[in-house]
Amino acid sequence: MPDHHTLEETERAMKDHVGNLPLDFAAANALSNLFRAANAVRSELTNRVLRKHDMTWTGFVVLWVVWIWDGMETRHVAESADISKATLTGVVRTLEGRGMIAREGDEKDRRLVRLRLTSEGTELMERIYPEFNAVESEIISQLAERRVSTLTKTLRDVVNAAEGQNSP
Template sequence: MTGQYTLGQTEQAVEERLSGLPIDRGAMAAIGNLYRAAGVVRNHFERTVLAAHSLTWTAWVVLWVVWVWDDIETRHAASEAGISKSTLTGVVTTLEGRGLVKRRAHPGDGRRVLLSLTPRARRLMDELFPLFNSHETQAVAALSSADLETFTTSLRKIIQHLETLDGTAPAEDPNT
């Protein structure tokens, strides 16, 4: 369940509320649906895939980032996960307490901290990611291959455009 109202009811209420305002309804609908879809996806995955492993979406994303990049500095892990450094600290403390993540000082600068997965977390990711991916496949099953490619390309364009506007586009070498 995503909320009290269906998507159609919400869209109708928004249209009524905004009647007469000079706004770009297409842009509003695209971003609103993107936000709503992200919430629905997150909730679905937390209920169906992650709950059995007592993982939140944020914890999963942090595990994913560290799994992909092996040793990763905390500031880069937070950025890649799309969370603040303080949120990352709490998530890493929880994951570390569960024996899934290790912290260690950066060999070149003791003020910086590197994250890595424990062998237990690597086994968990090897087991859990195929199941997670099967739910990703289910989530986009209503899209044709062409629709999926267009959707993915469109999301990349939005991300790159906003990163350029905000001056947050990643540098070529994230380890510098």
């Protein structure tokens, strides 16, 4: 039996293995598929776009967050990128060494540090993001526009439920 299994095979194996337990299989299957989809997309984007720019997923996410918000305090970057402050420190050190990001102290509170993209970081994001989005578009292209809209709303609802927020 191969080590890589389809989603259906995995669902079947799970049910065979734990089918006697009082579980919500619909919830388990939905979130297992969500997790696997997220990992597959992340892997595809890393392999096809980020690797050729010598960029890790986490490095890209940090740059993206700082880029779209035109700078942000480090604790909020870590939260937005869903990484620890310790991980962010290492990522920022690497990006800083590559000339992509700069730290700025807060004039009112020296304990606070803000991150901003350098001109090199901005140029990199303006080059990478269209490539990144082209792969995103290719991945989602098998779905009709209506299904993409439904998927987006459904995923937003899942995130809001996981984060304890109400849907708008």
